[in-house]
Amino acid sequence: MRLGVPKETRAGERRVALIPDTVRSLADRGIEVVVEAGAGAAAGHPDVQYTDAGATIGDPWGANIVVAVAPPTVGEIGRIGPGKVLIGFLAPLTAVETTKALAAGGITSFAVEAIPRITRAQAMDALSSQANVAGYAATLLAAREAGRFFPMMTTAAGTVSPAKVLVLGAGVAGLQAIATAKRLGAVVTGFDIRRAAWEQIRSLGGRPLELDFIPDAEDESGYARPLTEEENERVREALAESAGRQDVIITTALIPGRPAPILITRAGVENMAPGAVIVDLAGESGGNCELTEAGGTIVHGGVKVIAPANLASDMAAHASQLYAKNLENLIGLITSEEGELALDFDDEVVAGACLTHGGEIRNERARSVVEGSA
Numbered sequence: 001m002r003l004g005v006p007k008e009t010r011a012g013e014r015r016v017a018l019i020p021d022t023v024r025s026l027a028d029r030g031i032e033v034v035v036e037a038g039a040g041a042a043a044g045h046p047d048v049q050y051t052d053a054g055a056t057i058g059d060p061w062g063a064n065i066v067v068a069v070a071p072p073t074v075g076e077i078g079r080i081g082p083g084k085v086l087i088g089f090l091a092p093l094t095a096v097e098t099t100k101a102l103a104a105g106g107i108t109s110f111a112v113e114a115i116p117r118i119t120r121a122q123a124m125d126a127l128s129s130q131a132n133v134a135g136y137a138a139t140l141l142a143a144r145e146a147g148r149f150f151p152m153m154t155t156a157a158g159t160v161s162p163a164k165v166l167v168l169g170a171g172v173a174g175l176q177a178i179a180t181a182k183r184l185g186a187v188v189t190g191f192d193i194r195r196a197a198w199e200q201i202r203s204l205g206g207r208p209l210e211l212d213f214i215p216d217a218e219d220e221s222g223y224a225r226p227l228t229e230e231e232n233e234r235v236r237e238a239l240a241e242s243a244g245r246q247d248v249i250i251t252t253a254l255i256p257g258r259p260a261p262i263l264i265t266r267a268g269v270e271n272m273a274p275g276a277v278i279v280d281l282a283g284e285s286g287g288n289c290e291l292t293e294a295g296g297t298i299v300h301g302g303v304k305v306i307a308p309a310n311l312a313s314d315m316a317a318h319a320s321q322l323y324a325k326n327l328e329n330l331i332g333l334i335t336s337e338e339g340e341l342a343l344d345f346d347d348e349v350v351a352g353a354c355l356t357h358g359g360e361i362r363n364e365r366a367r368s369v370v371e372g373s374a
């Protein structure tokens with residue numbers, strides 16, 4: 001059994017799907033790994049580290065299982081043979097052409113985004129591992145751009161007060177942003193429409209912004225439900241008021257498969273003092289700030305609104321290390337002890353993560369997205 005690791009081709013993508021340590025663990029299980037030349041270079045892993053770990057450098061696309069970070073192009077998918085396996089972030093709810101090409105090519109594909117968020121699958125949960133990296137990176141970016149200390153500082157030249165940071169959306173990325181801002185010494189407030197998150201914010205030393213006029217918005221899947229327009233309006237008003245007291249706002253609020261909710265309006269930005277910073281992690285889903293320009297920075301009334309694209313890729317070394325571990329665990333689930341492919345579609349993780357198999361689109365939501373686009 002051979003596993004292929006291509007060099008990522010999406011613009012700005014620095015991560016790699018497997019690191020040399022993972023190659024070593026897979027080799028112990030009899031799985032050969034073929035790595036494309038230069039695949040790990042931007043994540044700090046030159047080819048020699050892979051060959052030392054037992055991999056060969058060559059064409060990864062003919063392998064039995066190809067592992068990737070970003071969705072491969074349609075041309076790259078054409079190089080994976082029918083019956084072969086692809087695992088990666090495949091954007092099943094947005095990348096229609098990718099899904100169609102995978103189905104047409106008879107490829108068995110697994111989208112890591114679709115791995116069920118159940119306890120047993122936590123070690124494979126790539127959405128969480130990468131959101132954790134992004135939440136950390138977003139806080140460091142905000143701290144760098146804020147032009148002020150995060151901690152209180154008592155110096156011979158005077159005392160400065162700690163930065164005030166508001167984090168919107170307290171899922172995986174938001175909780176890491178709260179923890180990181182807290183470690184840097186800021187006074188941190190967190191907000192989420194799921195009540196369960198309030199206690200988690202508190203446990204990290206943050207203060208939950210308890211907008212209790214919104215009933216708990218957690219649905220049966222554990223995610224947030226979209227708010228009604230009236231609820232959204234009230235939340236935006238409260239946040240615009242709170243924005244005026246903040247030096248930094250980090251936003252991470254998402255509803256799976258929908259545009260991101262607007263939480264900070266133009267008026268909210270205008271309430272902030274010049275020099276304040278907003279880092280919007282939801283930029284690629286439309287943004288949590290009305291003024292966000294995905295992938296760019298705008299300055300409005302002296303307030304910087306930064307919406308970095310693919311922030312996890314900026315911390316490619318650790319992002320790749322965690323992602324590789326997620327994949328190693330998933331590969332363990334779809335291979336036998338002898339290292340052969342062993343797909344058990346009765347397993348809810350295997351079935352849940354499967355995007356295409358035998359020429360069909362298996363994921364119901366992805367299928368309706370493709371049908372809706374026809």
Ligand SMILES: NC(=O)c1ccc[n+]([C@@H]2O[C@H](COP(=O)([O-])OP(=O)(O)OC[C@H]3O[C@@H](n4cnc5c(N)ncnc54)[C@H](O)[C@@H]3O)[C@@H](O)[C@H]2O)c1
Nearest residue numbers: 117118119122169170171172192193194222224253254261
């Ligand atoms: N059991 C597991 O293995 C596991 C693993 C990871 C995550 N989870 C859970 O899944 C859920 C989602 O996590 P995620 O980080 O992927 O979420 P996400 O990235 O989809 O969303 C980020 C956060 O935004 C919040 N949000 C949505 N709309 C909002 C609004 N209008 N205002 C404020 N906040 C808003 C959500 O509640 C969520 O906490 C959480 O409950 C998390 O604890 C469970």
